[in-house]
Amino acid sequence: MHDAVVVALGTPVLVGVYENGVLVETIRSEGMGSDVLAEIFGPLCKRYSFSHFIYAKGPGSFMGIKVTYLFLKTLSIVQKVPLLATYAFFFNQNSPIKAVGKLYFVKNSSTIALEPLEAPQMNAFVLPETIEIENFDSDNLPYYGIDAVG
Numbered sequence: 001m002h003d004a005v006v007v008a009l010g011t012p013v014l015v016g017v018y019e020n021g022v023l024v025e026t027i028r029s030e031g032m033g034s035d036v037l038a039e040i041f042g043p044l045c046k047r048y049s050f051s052h053f054i055y056a057k058g059p060g061s062f063m064g065i066k067v068t069y070l071f072l073k074t075l076s077i078v079q080k081v082p083l084l085a086t087y088a089f090f091f092n093q094n095s096p097i098k099a100v101g102k103l104y105f106v107k108n109s110s111t112i113a114l115e116p117l118e119a120p121q122m123n124a125f126v127l128p129e130t131i132e133i134e135n136f137d138s139d140n141l142p143y144y145g146i147d148a149v150g
Helices: 033-047 062-079
Strands: 002-007 013-019 022-029 050-056 083-086 103-108 111-116
Touching: 002 033, 013 033, 022 033, 033 062, 050 062, 062 083
Parallel strands: 002 050, 050 083
Antiparallel strands: 002 013, 013 022, 103 111
């Protein structure tokens, strides 16, 4: 059995396939999650049996979070595979994540704050070479960090 990890908070979309916690395949797409997730998972689901779907639940692009959650939640229900999640900071070495304007999401120990930053050092999202399922949570609802503008 394999695990699929998805980071689709913008471009590129990253999908990793893990076997016994070790990354065995990486798919990187410059398209938007709404356009590429089905294209990526169609062939993957034919080649692999998955024991978990895991995704970056935010913060980040509202649309990226929503699309990824809905896609993976549906796939999870149809295939009867648990959906797990973690915060996006897991995939960018806890560096700031763009919010809006000059505001950035910042992880401070166990809290996530919205802070104005001038030219922050931001790391790209990357898939880890190894994962441990215990690091992911069944609390898989999206985390937006800020309210939608009304």
